[in-house]
Amino acid sequence: MEGKNQSQRILNAAYKCISTKGYANVSLRDIAEEAGVVLSQLHYYFGSKEGLFTEVIKMMIDKYLKEINEALSMGETAKDKMLYLVNFFKDLLKNNPGLFKLLYDFTGLAMWSSSFNSLLKDLFNDLSKMIEEKILSNSALGENFRNYSPRAVARMILGAMFGTGIQVILDSNGNEILDALNAIQIIFE
């Protein structure tokens, strides 16, 4: 009756558990229970804990690439596009903080595990490239930009969002900090 659904339900349960409690605080038994499935099914479908986590990470990566690509297709000028990107990120932090927590958590995991390192490294690479190409490439930017390569600026923008985001998450009343995200646009003024 379940068929292929079973593995998808496990994947969704893993996603939910990890984004709620953190990868270090989640056991395979937690995930099995959340999925309404017997423990051994996780190994039947994903082989190991690492295999399951890998799939969750890939799922997360797809979401980020897709959603940010959408956000970056809005607007015309660099300033406009940056506004759309910032607003997307503010909305993400407010209405779907689990997705950001997942990114932060797995990025931390990737610091110590070479298996996950390349996955996350590639994601940051792709995201910064998207920012570079869609925001910083075509339009004629201010003279300030001539001192820094578009690649470096894109990395910094991505880092500013990420690093400001964690401060929002950390502070339960972080709504005020959300305004700090707008400050990224200072480079386009």
Next chain:
Amino acid sequence: MEGKNQSQRILNAAYKCISTKGYANVSLRDIAEEAGVVLSQLHYYFGSKEGLFTEVIKMMIDKYLKEINEALSMGETAKDKMLYLVNFFKDLLKNNPGLFKLLYDFTGLAMWSSSFNSLLKDLFNDLSKMIEEKILSNSALGENFRNYSPRAVARMILGAMFGTGIQVILDSNGNEILDALNAIQIIFE
């Protein structure tokens, strides 16, 4: 012969273990062995794992507040001070990456554990306040700044360093990404 030294050796060992392998991959037995001490000594001096980790976090916080305060006391203009701060951070990532990894790791821990949350939240608070007061307060900044509160800009600067730093750490050949840190100064051009 050891006396008070014993607890300090445990603390140093914990610091070393966590900054090398990550808090999730370190057991009290690892720390005891690294310190050359019997397991039960950890509970004798620190009561529990949480108690020990708390002290390690406080030690880390002291280092950051002290070192960044020093970096921010250099230079005169906002642009100069920002350069000193960036160079301090680049030096940290290059020569003492373990300290940054520790910050990232514990910040992730603070997302899930309310016990550690306030410690890290306060650290980010203090650091952004230092940046605000020492860089953004006195001097007459460009007109761009009137659109954003100094508090928000400080948060964003801190976030940009933090978020760019993790990208450097993630990439084993991250020396190129180090240049992205310079791009933060684009807001002072």
Next chain:
DNA sequence: GAGATATTAGGACGGATGTCCGAATTAATT
């Protein structure tokens, strides 16, 4: 020096975790 206190040492405990295995059930194929 004797007694009290603080520290060190070693081991045991209950519980949790990832993994694996064999049987039962279901689905697919002929």
Next chain:
DNA sequence: AATTAATTCGGACATCCGTCCTAATATCTC
């Protein structure tokens, strides 16, 4: 309908973990 393959289930396994307890040793006080 019979045989084979795929899936589901329940439980066992070895191991590791944080914590706790008791005895031995060192340190300090008078």
